[in-house]
Amino acid sequence: MLPEDDILKEVRSALEAGQRARAKDLLTRLLRQDKNHAEAWVWLSAAVDTTRERIYCLQEALRIDPDNQAAKRGLAMFGAQPADPRLVIPPELERRKWQVELDKPPKPPLTASPKRLALYAGAAVVVIVLFSFAIFGTQLSRSKQSTPLRTIDFKPVASATSATGSPPPPTATSTPPGPTPPWNLLAEPYTPTPAYVRTPHDLIEAYSIAARAIEREEWDKALDYMIQAATSQPGTADIPYQIGELHRRAGNYGRAMDFYNQSITNNSDFAPAYLGRAQAGLSGGLIDQAAARAALETAVTLDPILPEARLELARLDLDGGQYEQALEQLQVAEMILPESPWVYLLKGQAYLALGDPTKALEEARRANQLDLTLLPVYRLKGEALQASGQWIEAIVPLEIYLRYIPSPDASAQIFMARSYAAAGEFEKAISAINLALEVDPNDADVLLLRGDYYLELDQADLALADYRQSLRLEPNSFATGLAVGRAQLALGAYRDAYLQINKMEKFAVSDEQKGQLYYWRAQSLEKIDELDAALKDWQRLLDLPEEATPAEWREIAQQHIDALVTPTPASGSPTAAP
Numbered sequence: 001m002l003p004e005d006d007i008l009k010e011v012r013s014a015l016e017a018g019q020r021a022r023a024k025d026l027l028t029r030l031l032r033q034d035k036n037h038a039e040a041w042v043w044l045s046a047a048v049d050t051t052r053e054r055i056y057c058l059q060e061a062l063r064i065d066p067d068n069q070a071a072k073r074g075l076a077m078f079g080a081q082p083a084d085p086r087l088v089i090p091p092e093l094e095r096r097k098w099q100v101e102l103d104k105p106p107k108p109p110l111t112a113s114p115k116r117l118a119l120y121a122g123a124a125v126v127v128i129v130l131f132s133f134a135i136f137g138t139q140l141s142r143s144k145q146s147t148p149l150r151t152i153d154f155k156p157v158a159s160a161t162s163a164t165g166s167p168p169p170p171t172a173t174s175t176p177p178g179p180t181p182p183w184n185l186l187a188e189p190y191t192p193t194p195a196y197v198r199t200p201h202d203l204i205e206a207y208s209i210a211a212r213a214i215e216r217e218e219w220d221k222a223l224d225y226m227i228q229a230a231t232s233q234p235g236t237a238d239i240p241y242q243i244g245e246l247h248r249r250a251g252n253y254g255r256a257m258d259f260y261n262q263s264i265t266n267n268s269d270f271a272p273a274y275l276g277r278a279q280a281g282l283s284g285g286l287i288d289q290a291a292a293r294a295a296l297e298t299a300v301t302l303d304p305i306l307p308e309a310r311l312e313l314a315r316l317d318l319d320g321g322q323y324e325q326a327l328e329q330l331q332v333a334e335m336i337l338p339e340s341p342w343v344y345l346l347k348g349q350a351y352l353a354l355g356d357p358t359k360a361l362e363e364a365r366r367a368n369q370l371d372l373t374l375l376p377v378y379r380l381k382g383e384a385l386q387a388s389g390q391w392i393e394a395i396v397p398l399e400i401y402l403r404y405i406p407s408p409d410a411s412a413q414i415f416m417a418r419s420y421a422a423a424g425e426f427e428k429a430i431s432a433i434n435l436a437l438e439v440d441p442n443d444a445d446v447l448l449l450r451g452d453y454y455l456e457l458d459q460a461d462l463a464l465a466d467y468r469q470s471l472r473l474e475p476n477s478f479a480t481g482l483a484v485g486r487a488q489l490a491l492g493a494y495r496d497a498y499l500q501i502n503k504m505e506k507f508a509v510s511d512e513q514k515g516q517l518y519y520w521r522a523q524s525l526e527k528i529d530e531l532d533a534a535l536k537d538w539q540r541l542l543d544l545p546e547e548a549t550p551a552e553w554r555e556i557a558q559q560h561i562d563a564l565v566t567p568t569p570a571s572g573s574p575t576a577a578p
Helices: 004-016 020-033 038-045 051-064 069-077 091-102 113-136 205-215 219-232 238-249 253-266 271-283 289-302 307-319 323-336 341-353 357-370 375-387 395-404 410-422 426-439 444-456 460-473 478-491 494-507 511-527 531-543 551-564
Strands: none
Touching: 004 020, 004 038, 020 038, 038 051, 038 069, 051 069, 051 323, 205 219, 205 238, 219 238, 238 253, 238 271, 253 271, 271 289, 271 307, 289 307, 307 323, 307 341, 323 341, 341 357, 341 375, 357 375, 375 395, 375 410, 395 410, 410 426, 410 444, 426 444, 444 460, 444 478, 460 478, 478 494, 478 511, 494 511, 511 531, 511 551, 531 551
């Protein structure tokens, strides 16, 4: 590892060369060694991409060092705090900086497109340099040669705590019917985000071979050579961690936990090991959510800019119904990873759970723009559209999600069925439900729903079979018991229908349930010529609060009452008044 001063000089050189990604990488590594390095936070403000990130970095620097003049100057530039006249850059320095640009010989006009791009890139570099100089003034004027750090890109594995992973786009062999996947529009696939640990081990050949194997996704080879590297250099924290990551990727959660624990033993301040411990422990059922949360909170305490730990905490909060708390974690993660689609996917799920489908849809669309291949986003879009009443519009995203997910998703099939039914495509709805029942053939609610769709297709015999199977699974279900009576009524078994519906009266608790009971029982009573009893049920329905029953039912009830109650004509002729 380079000395701290050399790293900061490398950062300045990278910024002057327009290599912001390299500068950000160097500073991130430095902050992981010392999260309270105020100067590194200030320099990071010049390497990040958005104004909000820059303000966040400068505020962190000022929190650590309340007298940090560079941080105050930067915040004043962005309007995040009042300007201090004492922090204004001396005019002579500003003039000297601009003089560099003014002294350059004039260039002929550039017309070719590549040259224009180069000009724009150069302008961006000048802006970054000027921004850095404006904040820092004359800091770090010394310069000397240093060797750049080598890095390893360890490709991430989707956490098993999420509802579904992020599978790669499927290999196209033929084009089956259905919606065109949006990722077909990509010129090239997305590149994975580099992982947290990139500690160089230049003297260990096995480590270098393992790193190259990871880049080529040769996992077995990477594991073999990483173990050799651990033997050559015992006592490190990152090598056992990476071995743990390889085991976790392979589903060997127990072995992964062993290596994460070894990493923590070697360095108890190594935050990623706590993150890996939580992920592997939850995936393998080796620890409960409380222990996982404790590990993740330790990781965040040790490294506040470890975004993966924030995402995992947000997932735990979502699972536990702590939706507002999940959004707080995700706000911090968004500051660190503004281009991560997972941040916006989880935010959308939280907003949907809070009953705000509009915001959920906004977050889903943003995640979709960042990564067209992230399949759970399509499910979120479908759910949010349905929650906002756009049932038919939800069909396309749900079809994309269900077409390409690697394993069945029964609940998503139910969402799909409801959208098909809203479009009047009951046969497609039944096909979707059949796929859901392949996952769980004894889901009483799904059987009830399929029965409803069979009834819509006038297939009352199939509906009755589903209703009866559902009733066997949940014998005290008011909705299912009433549905059996409805199917019998459709089949012409009127007395059986009356007897079945009448049995449901003891299960009718709410006004809505009572309204359903009266509506269907009155019809069955009319069919068996029990007109007085039917009249009473129609009247009971009208006596309920208006919001308890559909307006259409109330109109039907009034029509039946008018038909059943025949006015008695007056006898004789009217007598003249005396």
